[in-house]
Amino acid sequence: xxxxxCFNEECRRSHRRGARDFLLGLTGLRPWRCRExxxxxxxWSVPNSLVxxxxxxxCGNLDVKRISREYVTGPFAWFFRKLGxxxxxxxxxxxxxxxxxxxxxxxxxxxxxxxxxxxxxxxxR
Numbered sequence: 001x002x003x004x005x006c007f008n009e010e011c012r013r014s015h016r017r018g019a020r021d022f023l024l025g026l027t028g029l030r031p032w033r034c035r036e037x038x039x040x041x042x043x044w045s046v047p048n049s050l051v052x053x054x055x056x057x058x059c060g061n062l063d064v065k066r067i068s069r070e071y072v073t074g075p076f077a078w079f080f081r082k083l084g085x086x087x088x089x090x091x092x093x094x095x096x097x098x099x100x101x102x103x104x105x106x107x108x109x110x111x112x113x114x115x116x117x118x119x120x121x122x123x124x125r
Contacts, residue, residue: 001043003034010035013045013059030060053104056090057097063106064088072096 001011014031016022021031029042044051045060055062069087072080073096080087080098088103089096 001032003032003037003039004041005039006034006037008034008036014040050104052101054086054088054099054101056088056093056095057099058095059090059093061090061092062104064090064103066103067096069098072098 002009003011011032011034014033016025016031024031024042028044030045031040032043033040046055046062050062053062054064056064065088067087067089069077069081069085071089072087077098085098085100086103087096087098
């Protein structure tokens with residue numbers, strides 16, 4: 001998330017306060033706070049280009065893991081199990097949920113080899 005005021009990338013989710021925050025939450029907007037300038041702003045937790053992929057409904061994390069359907073609890077969990085929907089778990093917020101969205105497999109970028117430290121000593125002969 002990028003702060004609209006100072007353009008810093010160090011933003012975190014802010015707690016909802018009051019009726020206005022909860023009403024905006026119905027539209028999918030979530031409160032955020034910049035760690036640099038402390039500006040509080042509202043934004044979607046997932047960019048529009050990635051909404052079609054499976055993401056955590058609580059924090060918007062796209063790096064979710066498939067889990068067994070039996071681990072998900074809730075009032076309608078039995079219904080989603082009967083429909084055969086896949087179950088996912090978000091590691092940072094530990095939220096377990098069902099979704100019909102496609103899973104986006106996030107592959108880590110290959111790391112370049114670290115440059116070897118040059119020593120001032122002569123190599124052994």
